[in-house]
Amino acid sequence: MPNISRRAAELGTENAFVVLAEVNERARRGKDIISFCIGQPDFATPANVQEAAIRAIREGKHGYTPSAGIDELREAAARYMGRMRGIKIRPDEVVVGTGAKPFIAYAILSVTDYGVGDEVIYPNPGFPIYESQIVACGAVPVALPLREAREFAFDPADLEARITPRTKLLILNSPHNPTGGILGRRDLEEIASILRRHPDIWIYADEIYSRLLYTGDFVSIASLPDMFERTIISDGASKTWAMTGWRIGFASNPLLAPQFVRWVTNTDSCAPHVCQWAALEAIQGPQDEAEAMRRSFLERRDLIVSLLNRVPGVTCRTPGGAFYAWPNVTEACRMVGAADSEEFRKRMLSEAGVAVLADIHFGARVAGEGQHIRFSYAASRVAIEVGIARMAEFVSGNAGRVKPDGNR
Numbered sequence: 001m002p003n004i005s006r007r008a009a010e011l012g013t014e015n016a017f018v019v020l021a022e023v024n025e026r027a028r029r030g031k032d033i034i035s036f037c038i039g040q041p042d043f044a045t046p047a048n049v050q051e052a053a054i055r056a057i058r059e060g061k062h063g064y065t066p067s068a069g070i071d072e073l074r075e076a077a078a079r080y081m082g083r084m085r086g087i088k089i090r091p092d093e094v095v096v097g098t099g100a101k102p103f104i105a106y107a108i109l110s111v112t113d114y115g116v117g118d119e120v121i122y123p124n125p126g127f128p129i130y131e132s133q134i135v136a137c138g139a140v141p142v143a144l145p146l147r148e149a150r151e152f153a154f155d156p157a158d159l160e161a162r163i164t165p166r167t168k169l170l171i172l173n174s175p176h177n178p179t180g181g182i183l184g185r186r187d188l189e190e191i192a193s194i195l196r197r198h199p200d201i202w203i204y205a206d207e208i209y210s211r212l213l214y215t216g217d218f219v220s221i222a223s224l225p226d227m228f229e230r231t232i233i234s235d236g237a238s239k240t241w242a243m244t245g246w247r248i249g250f251a252s253n254p255l256l257a258p259q260f261v262r263w264v265t266n267t268d269s270c271a272p273h274v275c276q277w278a279a280l281e282a283i284q285g286p287q288d289e290a291e292a293m294r295r296s297f298l299e300r301r302d303l304i305v306s307l308l309n310r311v312p313g314v315t316c317r318t319p320g321g322a323f324y325a326w327p328n329v330t331e332a333c334r335m336v337g338a339a340d341s342e343e344f345r346k347r348m349l350s351e352a353g354v355a356v357l358a359d360i361h362f363g364a365r366v367a368g369e370g371q372h373i374r375f376s377y378a379a380s381r382v383a384i385e386v387g388i389a390r391m392a393e394f395v396s397g398n399a400g401r402v403k404p405d406g407n408r
């Protein structure tokens with residue numbers, strides 16, 4: 001039998017999809033499961049965007065587009081990304097992709113070489129594709145621990161300590177998956193002041209949740225002095241306009257855009273033509289639905305955080321953005337006799353019918369930071385109320401059975 005490559009055999013994944021299969025399997029067997037696993041808006045794409053796609057189909061927009069995307073969308077995305085960040089971005093610095101996700105690999109592939117020890121620093125916990133793509137692309141993953149005491153930002157000293165002459169790229173993600181944390185102006189200024197001493201390091205600013213921010217204005221590191229040229233800004237349509245399945249993202253960088261175009265030619269050829277016209281309407285059309293979705297997420301954030309903080313053994317910080325809550329369940333694990341967050345997650349699924357992800361799905365647990373689980377609160381109010389009530393019952397019900405010595 002021919003073998004598969006080590007690269008393929010060892011390729012990481014988004015464990016959300018693995019847990020999702022587990023949840024679906026139980027649901028198929030008739031179990032009543034409330035799921036907080038899926039990281040996508042629970043809204044339909046706005047009607048004006050749907051109409052734009054239908055129009056594009058009827059008008060015969062069926063063929064390939066340039067690999068960089070249609071000019072109209074590049075221009076609109078450049079204006080939009082620049083306006084939000086208070087910077088000037090030129091259309092030829094923007095590349096349209098099949099979602100924002102492929103730009104993670106394109107960026108790593110464009111600034112590191114395979115197997116020579118080039119290092120990429122990425123947030124931990126973090127979107128699991130960062131680590132899996134760093135490894136698959138033959139670079140060395142260097143995890144940067146996030147700190148609950150800093151609202152899940154990292155300590156700049158931790159960044160400084162991880163920079164070596166081999167560091168090629170720093171991945172930032174704000175608002176952040178899975179913690180909902182944000183990097184505010186002060187955090188970003190501290191990061192920028194470190195990076196100014198290391199002019200050869202690129203920055204990948206994953207800003208896919210830029211419009212789902214609940215306090216203050218969005219700040220991008222690209223807007224700080226000396227940072228623009230070295231920063232790859234990544235944003236897209238998925239989260240802002242409830243368009244995850246349409247697969248449209250955009251990335252910008254003045255030096256790397258031509259490389260990204262070449263990667264797109266080598267992979268997807270171009271992003272889906274019809275969807276590009278839909279994304280153009282999403283950017284240029286009325287924004288009231290996007291704003292209504294954001295307000296709805298904010299209400300649900302406030303609901304889930306207040307309910308979680310009433311569950312015995314659970315403390316939950318108020319996330320500043322995205323649609324994730326990342327409660328600390330260290331004490332709840334102890335109360336129910338679960339060895340860690342993963343056992344807690346599994347038992348909550350089988351005993352309480354509540355599906356969440358555990359911290360280990362987002363990287364190795366950070367020493368000293370305790371146990372966490374992730375809720376995506378892109379779920380209905382009723383699901384949030386019933387789901388957290390079930391969780392509270394699960395913890396209280398099992399806590400009674402813990403013997404004083406901690407053994408069940």
Ligand code: PMP
Pocket residue numbers: 039098099100101102127173176177206208236237238244248249
């Ligand atoms: N970055 C982060 C942090 C994400 O959470 C996601 C989606 N879950 C993406 C990128 C990819 O988004 P897209 O649908 O645009 O590929």
